Amino acid sequence: MPQPRATAAPVYALVDCNNFYVSCERAFDPSIRTTPTVVLSNNDGCVIARSPEAKALGIGMAEPAFKREGFFRQHGVRVFSSNYALYGDMSRRVMDILGSFSPDMEVYSIDEAFLRLRPVTGRSLTDLACEMRRTVHQWTGIPVSVGLAPTKTLAKLANHWAKKHTASGVFDCAACADVDALLERIDVGEVWGIGRRYADKLHRLGVHTARQLKDRPDHWVQRRLTIKGLMTVKELRGQPCIPIEDAPPPHKSIMSSRSFGRPVTTWDEMLEAVSAYTARTAEKLRRQGSVASSVMVFIKTNHHKPEDPQYSATRTMQLPVASAHTPTLIKAAQTLLRAIFRTGYRYCKAGVMVAGLEREDSRQLSLLTLPPDPLLAQDPRQDALMETLDGINAKWGRDTVQYAATGLGKPWSMRQNHKSPRYTTSWNELPVVKMG
DNA sequence: TCTGGGGTCCTAGGACCC
DNA sequence: TCTGGGGTCCTAGGACCC
Numbered sequence: 001m002p003q004p005r006a007t008a009a010p011v012y013a014l015v016d017c018n019n020f021y022v023s024c025e026r027a028f029d030p031s032i033r034t035t036p037t038v039v040l041s042n043n044d045g046c047v048i049a050r051s052p053e054a055k056a057l058g059i060g061m062a063e064p065a066f067k068r069e070g071f072f073r074q075h076g077v078r079v080f081s082s083n084y085a086l087y088g089d090m091s092r093r094v095m096d097i098l099g100s101f102s103p104d105m106e107v108y109s110i111d112e113a114f115l116r117l118r119p120v121t122g123r124s125l126t127d128l129a130c131e132m133r134r135t136v137h138q139w140t141g142i143p144v145s146v147g148l149a150p151t152k153t154l155a156k157l158a159n160h161w162a163k164k165h166t167a168s169g170v171f172d173c174a175a176c177a178d179v180d181a182l183l184e185r186i187d188v189g190e191v192w193g194i195g196r197r198y199a200d201k202l203h204r205l206g207v208h209t210a211r212q213l214k215d216r217p218d219h220w221v222q223r224r225l226t227i228k229g230l231m232t233v234k235e236l237r238g239q240p241c242i243p244i245e246d247a248p249p250p251h252k253s254i255m256s257s258r259s260f261g262r263p264v265t266t267w268d269e270m271l272e273a274v275s276a277y278t279a280r281t282a283e284k285l286r287r288q289g290s291v292a293s294s295v296m297v298f299i300k301t302n303h304h305k306p307e308d309p310q311y312s313a314t315r316t317m318q319l320p321v322a323s324a325h326t327p328t329l330i331k332a333a334q335t336l337l338r339a340i341f342r343t344g345y346r347y348c349k350a351g352v353m354v355a356g357l358e359r360e361d362s363r364q365l366s367l368l369t370l371p372p373d374p375l376l377a378q379d380p381r382q383d384a385l386m387e388t389l390d391g392i393n394a395k396w397g398r399d400t401v402q403y404a405a406t407g408l409g410k411p412w413s414m415r416q417n418h419k420s421p422r423y424t425t426s427w428n429e430l431p432v433v434k435m436g
Numbered sequence: 437t438c439t440g441g442g443g444t445c446c447t448a449g450g451a452c453c454c
Numbered sequence: 455t456c457t458g459g460g461g462t463c464c465t466a467g468g469a470c471c472c
Contacts, residue, residue: 041458066456109454
């Protein structure tokens with residue numbers, strides 16, 4: 001048993017929900033607790049979460065679902081469409097609980113958080129981690145694993161180790177007498193910050209394990225993996241380089257894009273889809289309190305179907321005055337789309353991105369636009385209108401009020417043929433408990 | 437023979453993460 | 455019929471400035 005630490009050196013915990021999306025489905029449907037289960041990406045495209053039983057059947061991450069349909073049926077695999085209303089809400093509950101264990105928390109993704117833990121007299125951090133795990137499971141039904149280490153990169157590895165090799169679901173690097181021996185057993189590609197490309201490159205250079213990477217000289221690492229790679233290596237050596245970000249910095253760009261549920265071929269449908277994505281982008285922009293100074297639109301055909309004629313195009317426009325006003329952005333996006341849209345293609349995807357984001361309260365006015373236009377662009381009525389729109393939609397649900405340009409039927413919208421109810425966020429879809 | 441030196445800004449491409 | 459969506463950062467190279 002590791003002893004309570006006497007020093008003030010920070011210890012990082014990485015808490016990661018096990019098979020998060022599957023665990024969310026299971027929390028509300030006990031009948032699938034031991035059934036092989038998968039969750040698909042948007043548009044029911046590929047597998048993005050697998051239960052242990054599904055993994056054991058050999059179902060891979062990111063496998064296209066349509067190729068596995070027969071297999072799923074044959075093995076009784078339960079299949080779910082992504083239900084982000086549910087996962088987002090469950091995530092918030094888990095994070096609330098974790099936040100009560102440490103004020104220094106970074107919510108790193110929908111299913112992961114880093115915590116900086118302070119040693120408590122008379123109690124080991126492993127013990128504390130076990131309590132976190134118990135509490136989250138008891139209060140939400142979501143199983144989590146915890147890795148403890150002196151750096152975030154090592155905490156990631158410790159978490160990985162906890163999932164694979166412990167029954168407790170908790171692993172503390174400090175409890176390990178020989179960290180080098182452990183790093184020797186970990187493939188370099190499993191290190192946080194080393195993706196597929198770098199892993200291939202490192203293997204070609206004779207670096208196969210986390211230990212070997214850790215022992216390369218700084219200049220060797222920086223030349224091949226850039227400054228970021230060097231930070232990763234220093235963290236493997238136990239030297240913290242990547243701080244906790246407790247307040248996430250505002251986004252520098254915001255995108256909305258979707259694959260279509262079926263190919264889009266007409267101008268009218270494409271215009272509707274791009275307008276709808278723009279409206280969504282504008283909402284996200286306002287939620288962050290930002291305005292955008294440029295708009296980008298892209299459209300593309302399906303490159304998985306080489307027998308179809310292929311086309312893809314992107315176009316960007318600078319706005320004279322940064323804006324988060326939906327009609328202004330829709331107008332810009334429509335102009336861009338008009339410039340790149342070609343008939344005769346079966347489009348599979350489109351998207352809208354805004355960039356050059358500034359805080360709404362400190363935006364630059366245009367030098368070039370003569371009065372009264374700057375006043376018009378700053379019309380306070382625009383802001384008031386958007387506020388009202390967002391308020392109504394927040395209260396009564398998304399798209400209670402929407403722009404006509406974004407379409408009503410949305411025949412191009414994504415497939416979601418296996419969606420579970422929004423158990424926790426919709427009154428009409430609450431789970432029903434039957435008293436025996 | 438010999439073609440400065442230092443800086444900024446922008447873009448494209450490539451890598452990573454979940 | 456059919457292969458996700460949404461981000462960030464770094465580097466190199468070119469344009470341009472004095």
